[in-house]
Each structure stands twice: as structure tokens, then as C-alpha cells.
Amino acid sequence: DAGVIQSPRHEVTEMGQEVTLRCKPISGHDYLFWYRQTMMRGLELLIYFNNNVPIDDSGMPEDRFSAKMPNASFSTLKIQPSEPRDSAVYFCASSLAFDEQFFGPGTRLTVL
């Protein structure tokens, strides 16, 4: 299996622009997670899905953030409008059950 696939790997954008991050989970995994990693806050869960349904979005920082999972093989995390404080590495992870989460390579987002 190719593992969790994320795109793009790097994104540089200007404040106010819309940013869309993409994730393809491991085939057959029922859970999909979006995490954000920063030096100040470490690794924090933003939202997770079970069978394509959002279960817990309490970690989404603001209404500017939204996530969708239209089918079992694709998810997006959108930030609109983006701000410099959104600069971070965003990881997607998937798992067969909730535990044993497998992370993707991440998207490094820089908002100027």
C-alpha cells in the first residue's frame, strides 16, 4: 500500500487567500484524522471522520477552517481566508479502528 497520500507537500500563499489541503487515506481504513503541528502547540487534532462522517470537530480553531470527506478515499481541509497564524504542518492520518493511526507526510503551509 502507498500509505496516506497528501497534497500539496508545500503551499505558500498570501494572507486572505483560500487554501485547500488534500488527503487520500489508506484503502480500507474507516477513520480519517486531520492534525496540525506547530512549535508552540505541538501536535493537535483538528477533526476526525468515521465512515466519512465528521465525529469530532472541536479542535477546528475557527469558522475559517472546514473539512469534508465526500467518499472513503478522499478528504479536504480548507482554510478561507488564510492568516499568517495558520502557518504550520498539517497532517492527515487514517486508521482501521480508532487506534494505530498512520500519518501522511504532511503539508507545510506558509501564509505570508
Place this chain on the structure above:
Amino acid sequence: GENVEQHPSTLSVQEGDSAVIKCTYSDSASNYFPWYKQELGKGPQLIIDIRSNVGEKKDQRIAVTLNKTAKHFSLHITETQPEDSAVYFCAAREYGGATNKLIFGTGTLLAVQP
């Protein structure tokens, strides 16, 4: 909610020595404790995990121990090699009402000197 503390923040060892990283958690209801290794520019990689019904688990050169009474768990790496150099994160699964998430420690930067 769950709080996970991890120590030390940095650890330097000589190749062949052992390395130990310790974590404490606050929520006695937590029952799943994974360890992740993150290399520069990559995503965290699950290397070993332990559940609360087990006190110790080994996988070749790595082992994890869990003390439920004291609410702490540790990662042990024996015969360290330069390729073990990375940031290691512990985590605990938080339960509580509708809450179900992994809470991560702040990470330990392990440097193995050849």
C-alpha cells in the same frame, strides 16, 4: 481533559547505549498509549503501542512499559543506532463524553552519536 507530559525534551546518547523517554498522563480512564517516531520532514510513524491491560511490550530493540498506578509509561531503546535519531512522541487516548482523541506529548529529540 487529558494532559501528557514528556521528558526529557532532548536526549543525546552514544551509539550502542540505551535511551529512555518517560511520559506521564493525568486521566486514569486512558487505556491506549502509542509511541511515534518523527524524522525530519516526515510524518509521525507509529513504532510501538501498549494498552492498559499490559505492563510491558517489546519489539526487537524497543520496549514500552506502563505503570497504571503511577500513570506513567516509558519508551526504552536498546543498542541505539544513528538511524534512531529523530523526535519521539508519546500519546494517550483521551475518553470523556463525546471526546475521543489522542493527546500527544511535546516530543523528545533523540540524537545518537556515532
